[in-house]
Amino acid sequence: xxxxxxxxxxxAREHLRKKDFTALELTDAYIKAIxxxxxxxxxxxxxxxxxxxRAKESDYRIKTGDAKYLEGIPxxxxxxxxxxxxxxxxxxxxxxxxxxxxxxxVSQRLRDAGSVMLGKLNLDExxxxxxxxxxxxxNVKNPWKAKGKNDDLAPGxxxxxxxxxxxxHIAAAATGTDTGGSIRQPAAFCGIVGVKPTYGRCSRWxxxxxxxxxxxxxxxxxxxxxxxxxxxxxxxxxxKDSTSSPLPMGDMEAALGxxxxxxxxxxxxxYRPDGLNAEVNALWDKGAAWLxxxxxxxxxxxxxxxxxxxxxxYIVAPAxxxxxxxxxxxxxxxxxxxxxxxDEMYAKTRAAGFGAEVKRRILIxxxxxxxxxxxxxxxxxxxxxxxxxxxxxxxxxxxxAILTPTAPTAAFGLNDKITDPVxxxxxxxFTVPASLAGIPGSSVPAGLNSDGLPLGLQVLxxxxxxxxxxxxxxxxxxxxxFPSLKG
Amino acid sequence: MSxxxxxxxxxxxxxxxxxxxxxxxxxxQELSGIMGWIEQLREVNTDAVAPMTGGTDxxxxxxxxxxxxxxxxEKVLANAPDRHEAxxxxxxxxx
Numbered sequence: 373x374x375x376x377x378x379x380x381x382x383x384a385r386e387h388l389r390k391k392d393f394t395a396l397e398l399t400d401a402y403i404k405a406i407x408x409x410x411x412x413x414x415x416x417x418x419x420x421x422x423x424x425x426r427a428k429e430s431d432y433r434i435k436t437g438d439a440k441y442l443e444g445i446p447x448x449x450x451x452x453x454x455x456x457x458x459x460x461x462x463x464x465x466x467x468x469x470x471x472x473x474x475x476x477x478v479s480q481r482l483r484d485a486g487s488v489m490l491g492k493l494n495l496d497e498x499x500x501x502x503x504x505x506x507x508x509x510x511n512v513k514n515p516w517k518a519k520g521k522n523d524d525l526a527p528g529x530x531x532x533x534x535x536x537x538x539x540x541h542i543a544a545a546a547t548g549t550d551t552g553g554s555i556r557q558p559a560a561f562c563g564i565v566g567v568k569p570t571y572g573r574c575s576r577w578x579x580x581x582x583x584x585x586x587x588x589x590x591x592x593x594x595x596x597x598x599x600x601x602x603x604x605x606x607x608x609x610x611x612k613d614s615t616s617s618p619l620p621m622g623d624m625e626a627a628l629g630x631x632x633x634x635x636x637x638x639x640x641x642x643y644r645p646d647g648l649n650a651e652v653n654a655l656w657d658k659g660a661a662w663l664x665x666x667x668x669x670x671x672x673x674x675x676x677x678x679x680x681x682x683x684x685x686y687i688v689a690p691a692x693x694x695x696x697x698x699x700x701x702x703x704x705x706x707x708x709x710x711x712x713x714x715d716e717m718y719a720k721t722r723a724a725g726f727g728a729e730v731k732r733r734i735l736i737x738x739x740x741x742x743x744x745x746x747x748x749x750x751x752x753x754x755x756x757x758x759x760x761x762x763x764x765x766x767x768x769x770x771x772x773a774i775l776t777p778t779a780p781t782a783a784f785g786l787n788d789k790i791t792d793p794v795x796x797x798x799x800x801x802f803t804v805p806a807s808l809a810g811i812p813g814s815s816v817p818a819g820l821n822s823d824g825l826p827l828g829l830q831v832l833x834x835x836x837x838x839x840x841x842x843x844x845x846x847x848x849x850x851x852x853x854f855p856s857l858k859g
Numbered sequence: 860m861s862x863x864x865x866x867x868x869x870x871x872x873x874x875x876x877x878x879x880x881x882x883x884x885x886x887x888q889e890l891s892g893i894m895g896w897i898e899q900l901r902e903v904n905t906d907a908v909a910p911m912t913g914g915t916d917x918x919x920x921x922x923x924x925x926x927x928x929x930x931x932x933e934k935v936l937a938n939a940p941d942r943h944e945a946x947x948x949x950x951x952x953x954x
Contacts, residue, residue: 473938584914618920679899714950723876732890754911810914
């Protein structure tokens with residue numbers, strides 16, 4: 373029955389309603405598919421028993437006519453979302469064995485909508501990375517391979533397990549989180565759709581915090597329609613997150629067919645630096661042509677502070693992380709390494725429990741917040757961040773959406789030696805500005821490069837305008853006819 | 860901006876991360892590399908710019924200052940590495 377994994381959420385939902393197969397059959401098909409793809413290392417924890425239990429409950433509700441919005445749809449949950457009774461590690465050794473006693477708001481919403489959790493998906497440690505290589509639980513492999521080659525490729529990060537699982541049909545869809553591109557970049561690398569909604573759309577409650585002013589949950593799916601369905605279920609005001617928005621989002625599925633006729637699409641010249649990969653450049657032009665052919669007007673725009681986004685991000689995010697990660701001290705949960713004093717216990721626990729990249733960012737964050745440096749670095753970065761947000765505000769007075777590549781390259785090799793942290797950070801050069809501005813963004817798989825690897829196009833819109841984001845994304849998807857992996 | 864070994868030792872202490880002496884120099888070089896790259900922000904004129912301090916333009920919502928949850932000691936302590944009765948246990952702090 374593994375062929376059931378070929379269906380999108382929209383299709384599977386229809387079949388379940390028509391009783392063509394049961395939720396248990398669908399879940400079993402995914403469980404079998406997961407077992408067959410353990411080489412990808414996409415799941416840190418598989419929860420087949422829990423999944424079957426919830427699938428049976430779904431079947432009961434379908435039988436009694438009480439089917440909910442995502443009834444019986446098997447999902448993977450990024451291991452950054454706290455899940456009641458199921459280990460949650462954030463990809464870190466310091467949280468090995470941590471079993472939350474509560475459910476994050478977003479995963480609770482998906483549960484309440486009738487979905488079935490298949491397990492917890494691998495990620496870069498504390499969502500800090502663009503390759504999934506920083507996970508304590510081993511790297512994830514991208515299900516795609518370059519034409520004629522057998523080298524393992526990075527799935528991107530930090531939501532690399534989510535992207536690989538959705539691409540390889542071992543989850544119907546997955547949750548991701550995006551702090552500087554962690555949904556969009558892996559979506560592009562694995563040839564799937566990823567959506568980071570406006571900051572404040574999804575509650576952050578129960579999501580392990582990395583950088584609180586940037587973190588935002590979103591869906592990772594095989595189609596734009598599935599992303600709309602997932603996002604519909606994930607968003608909503610939550611009194612437990614003071615930055616969660618009370619503004620209603622509306623039904624994104626209803627926005628999909630509206631097209632782009634009459635919309636103005638901006639092409640920011642700063643996203644075309646000298647030396648930009650020629651294939652990425654060509655696909656971007658193609659994307660603009662598709663939107664034009666669908667009735668949009670394509671105009672050149674400028675986002676003058678773009679080049680400062682990455683260094684700004686690498687002050688703001690580590691600063692917030694150094695504060696958020698102070699809680700991992702070996703006292704209340706997770707790893708503890710004994711010491712002769714409380715201070716020594718803290719220092720030994722954190723030395724043993726955090727990986728190199730997490731330590732690097734905590735140290736940078738501590739430094740830029742320390743006495744004498746706060747104004748020169750942290751305050752300065754907050755001011756540049758304001759200018760970056762202002763760039764977008766001004767652009768959106770002229771255009772309805774912005775089109776860019778998602779990442780500067782296709783997936784790189786897992787064995788490529790990237791020893792310079794800054795070289796790794798450059799993966800997020802096109803995604804970080806929108807994260808700093810808090811605006812929504814999507815990545816849509818739009819074509820293959822000459823190696824046969826997926827490339828994504830990114831759509832950005834103004835705050836709270838997910839509707840336009842989905843309209844543009846749908847037109848790109850329709851035009852691209854992307855050859856997704858088969859289930 | 861270049862960070863020396865003493866600075867790395869100081870911030871590692873502030874961050875409560877034990878760093879062996881042998882790792883201080885390579886770490887100092889690595890962090891100096893990152894901070895050097897960040898220096899380019901100095902080019903940007905931010906004289907009249909108000910800092911953006913969060914991810915949203917929304918005003919923070921008010922709520923009543925009341926207890927919304929609690930009285931779950933077993934759940935709170937469920938993941939404790941060490942406990943004593945209804946408390947987290949830690950090495951002796953006060954002599």
